[in-house]
Amino acid sequence: xxxxxxxxxxxxxxxxxxxxxxVLTGDRIHEDYSRDELAGIRQYPDAVVLPGNxxxxxEVMKYAYEEHIPVTPRGQGTGLVGAAIAxxxxxxxxxxxxxxxxxxxxxxxxxxxxxxxxxxxxSEYVEKRDFFYPPDPGEKSASIGGNISTNAGxxxxxKYGVTRDFVRSLEAVLPxxxxxxxxxxIVKDSSGYSLKDLLIGSEGTLAVITQAILKLLPLPKVAISxxxxxxxxxxxxxxxxxxxxxxxxxxxxxxxERNVILSAEDYLGKKFPDNTSDAYLLLTFDGNxxxxxxxxxxxxxxxxxxxxxxxxxxxDTDERNESIWSxxxxxxxxxxASTSEMxxxxxxxxxxxxxxxxxxxxxxxxxxxxxxxxxxxxGDGNLxxxxxxxxxxxxxxxxxxxxxxxxxxxxxxxxxxHVSGEHxxxxxxxxxxxxxxxxxxxxxxxxxKKTFDPTGILNPGKVC
Amino acid sequence: xxxxxxxKQVPGTSEVDIDxxxxxxxxxxxxxxxxxxxxxxxxxxxxxxxEQGAKVxxxxxxxxxAEAVIREAYMMGADKGFLMTDxxxxxxxxxxxxxxxxxxxxTLGDSDLLICGKMTTDGDTAQVxxxxxxxxxxxHVANVRRIHEINEKAIVVEMNMAESVEIQEVQLPCLIxxxxxxxxxxxxxxxxxxxxAGRPVKNVTFKDLKDRxxxxxxxxxSPTQVLRIFPPEPNKTNEHWEGSGEALSKRLxxxxxxxxFI
Numbered sequence: 001x002x003x004x005x006x007x008x009x010x011x012x013x014x015x016x017x018x019x020x021x022x023v024l025t026g027d028r029i030h031e032d033y034s035r036d037e038l039a040g041i042r043q044y045p046d047a048v049v050l051p052g053n054x055x056x057x058x059e060v061m062k063y064a065y066e067e068h069i070p071v072t073p074r075g076q077g078t079g080l081v082g083a084a085i086a087x088x089x090x091x092x093x094x095x096x097x098x099x100x101x102x103x104x105x106x107x108x109x110x111x112x113x114x115x116x117x118x119x120x121x122x123s124e125y126v127e128k129r130d131f132f133y134p135p136d137p138g139e140k141s142a143s144i145g146g147n148i149s150t151n152a153g154x155x156x157x158x159k160y161g162v163t164r165d166f167v168r169s170l171e172a173v174l175p176x177x178x179x180x181x182x183x184x185x186i187v188k189d190s191s192g193y194s195l196k197d198l199l200i201g202s203e204g205t206l207a208v209i210t211q212a213i214l215k216l217l218p219l220p221k222v223a224i225s226x227x228x229x230x231x232x233x234x235x236x237x238x239x240x241x242x243x244x245x246x247x248x249x250x251x252x253x254x255x256x257e258r259n260v261i262l263s264a265e266d267y268l269g270k271k272f273p274d275n276t277s278d279a280y281l282l283l284t285f286d287g288n289x290x291x292x293x294x295x296x297x298x299x300x301x302x303x304x305x306x307x308x309x310x311x312x313x314x315x316d317t318d319e320r321n322e323s324i325w326s327x328x329x330x331x332x333x334x335x336x337a338s339t340s341e342m343x344x345x346x347x348x349x350x351x352x353x354x355x356x357x358x359x360x361x362x363x364x365x366x367x368x369x370x371x372x373x374x375x376x377x378x379g380d381g382n383l384x385x386x387x388x389x390x391x392x393x394x395x396x397x398x399x400x401x402x403x404x405x406x407x408x409x410x411x412x413x414x415x416x417x418h419v420s421g422e423h424x425x426x427x428x429x430x431x432x433x434x435x436x437x438x439x440x441x442x443x444x445x446x447x448x449k450k451t452f453d454p455t456g457i458l459n460p461g462k463v464c
Numbered sequence: 465x466x467x468x469x470x471x472k473q474v475p476g477t478s479e480v481d482i483d484x485x486x487x488x489x490x491x492x493x494x495x496x497x498x499x500x501x502x503x504x505x506x507x508x509x510x511x512x513x514x515e516q517g518a519k520v521x522x523x524x525x526x527x528x529x530a531e532a533v534i535r536e537a538y539m540m541g542a543d544k545g546f547l548m549t550d551x552x553x554x555x556x557x558x559x560x561x562x563x564x565x566x567x568x569x570x571t572l573g574d575s576d577l578l579i580c581g582k583m584t585t586d587g588d589t590a591q592v593x594x595x596x597x598x599x600x601x602x603x604h605v606a607n608v609r610r611i612h613e614i615n616e617k618a619i620v621v622e623m624n625m626a627e628s629v630e631i632q633e634v635q636l637p638c639l640i641x642x643x644x645x646x647x648x649x650x651x652x653x654x655x656x657x658x659x660x661a662g663r664p665v666k667n668v669t670f671k672d673l674k675d676r677x678x679x680x681x682x683x684x685x686s687p688t689q690v691l692r693i694f695p696p697e698p699n700k701t702n703e704h705w706e707g708s709g710e711a712l713s714k715r716l717x718x719x720x721x722x723x724x725f726i
Binding site: 270273274290301305311313314316 | 495498539649657
């Protein structure tokens with residue numbers, strides 16, 4: 001699609017809306033705005049605007065709509081699929097200044113926030129007040145707007161669900177500049193099509209989120225983790241469905257291999273509590289009393305031992321949890337630091353096929369002679385598989401990467417899985433979304449996109 | 465070789481409220497845990513056990529529920545646990561605690577090495593370890609951050625003196641207090657929990673001690689008294705700066721100079 005190229009007149013108009021300090025052009029555009037965390041693709045927008053409120057967002061969108069200028073919304077740029085890269089240039093609309101926490105409604109158990117509020121700020125704010133926002137993606141410096149736009153998941157999905165399950169209401173600006181409110185501080189809602197659920201996970205292609213009402217829970221008082229060593233990854237992952245079957249649902253079930261733990265130790269410069277086994281499961285249980293949580297975890301500990309665990313290590317204090325979870329939180333960065341470049345497959349499969357999929361990554365690793373590292377949410381079937389470039393020349397890596405992705409996504413599909421568990425489609429995974437879902441499905445997505453954004457100015461080139 | 469580790473049960477969180485009138489910690493409803501520094505002491509003992517084939521005792525003084533930290537030490541791999549519990553020990557200050565522990569240690573037979581954590585998170589004095597050694601009239605080294613070697617007669621350790629490191633060879637028996645991170649402490653094992661569930665914890669009471677002068681223990685034996693405990697004023701002053709990265713870094717460097725941090 002052809003878009004208008006930004007002129008000085010357009011810049012002046014944006015300045016009149018957002019103020020001089022909040023419109024960045026030329027050298028004032030920091031390198032961060034040219035990319036997200038997806039490797040290998042960079043594009044500077046012509047202008048970055050930093051609106052301070054919904055009215056300014058609406059004015060910017062209205063003007064861009066009239067002038068046919070592309071707009072790419074951006075939170076903190078921590079995405080992994082290029083969804084926040086201005087591939088058609090034009091305007092980048094960053095919500096970073098709109099970061100207020102507006103209201104904690106204790107009667108309705110909701111929190112009203114602006115999209116730029118960071119995930120870590122939200123958890124700190126609510127937990128101080130004995131409330132709990134369960135979605136727990138690894139990247140705590142992400143913005144809530146970005147989390148909603150990708151339907152971010154995280155580690156507690158096994159018990160609590162994902163971002164979608166904790167959004168009560170959204171306020172968003174449509175490409176035309178009109179303001180839309182969907183949902184509310186309501187628990188039930190059967191009032192027609194759920195536009196709220198359509199906006200969640202739409203990666204900034206349908207509207208710009210300007211406010212969200214999140215659902216909270218009371219904060220569980222006790223959390224205990226179990227670090228369970230296994231002789232090999234296969235035995236570890238085969239234990240997961242058995243744990244789930246035991247009906248004691250942990251908040252998180254993560255799997256990790258020794259080589260990833262060693263990378264994290266190198267990266268953080270501190271030791272993990274145990275690195276003597278080849279594979280581990282990390283389980284967390286929460287509840288309101290130590291006795292209750294101990295009873296639950298003891299039953300699961302027996303299940304693990306019966307399923308071939310070498311032991312079950314108990315992490316029941318802040319210091320112990322910190323020593324484990326700080327390493328777990330650094331896995332992605334640690335793997336990144338261990339190689340020259342990498343790309344990722346964020347596939348999700350039914351939980352009982354996790355072991356089959358992980359075994360298959362070993363097949364791909366051998367067949368293509370490329371190093372593959374993986375870790376992830378064994379409890380919800382969402383795996384993070386990283387294909388590492390190491391010393392490979394660019395062209396060889398590109399070829400192997402494509403082949404590896406083809407093989408992995410095909411396997412994911414064969415096992416009844418989907419392209420992305422929590423990172424989204426963005427720019428990087430479009431081809432695989434289309435391949436896995438077929439023309440009818442993609443046409444429906446394109447139709448929805450056209451209804452929201454008839455002239456295609458909002459985050460063009462993403463998702464469908 | 466016999467190694468004895470002194471451990472303590474402390475409040476499970478650092479956010480304990482203090483009753484400002486009585487100066488007493490409000491412990492009701494607060495979870496307790498092993499003093500985090502003691503985990504390093506136990507880990508050090510267990511590493512030496514693996515290398516030297518030692519037996520590891522753990523000793524704690526506290527109310528009956530302090531047995532929990534002994535059970536936890538069993539789950540890490542300690543062999544025998546001793547709980548000094550007696551009303552006569554209650555209300556002890558640093559000196560009286562060290563004295564009672566030194567008396568308790570004498571009942572365990574000859575230990576070649578005593579290991580304590582550097583300090584506790586509820587008392588923060590770091591004095592009990594060295595005072596135990598003084599009462600036992602054995603040498604001690606505080607703030608040990610590395611063990612170079614150990615044999616039947618002596619141990620060579622690295623002592624952290626903040627601005628310098630001192631390497632000392634000390635004759636056994638001796639006492640060391642170990643720094644955080646001397647070794648990463650292992651997590652308690654569920655298998656050992658099952659295995660040690662029936663293992664007894666030996667109670668050591670006033671009657672078991674050699675010195676049975678009540679005036680040497682608890683409140684009676686404490687030359688110091690706590691006049692007042694109060695939460696420190698949290699420092700909430702902050703400055704908010706905005707500007708380009710270059711300008712901000714320059715300003716930050718100036719500020720750090722001004723505050724004499726650099």
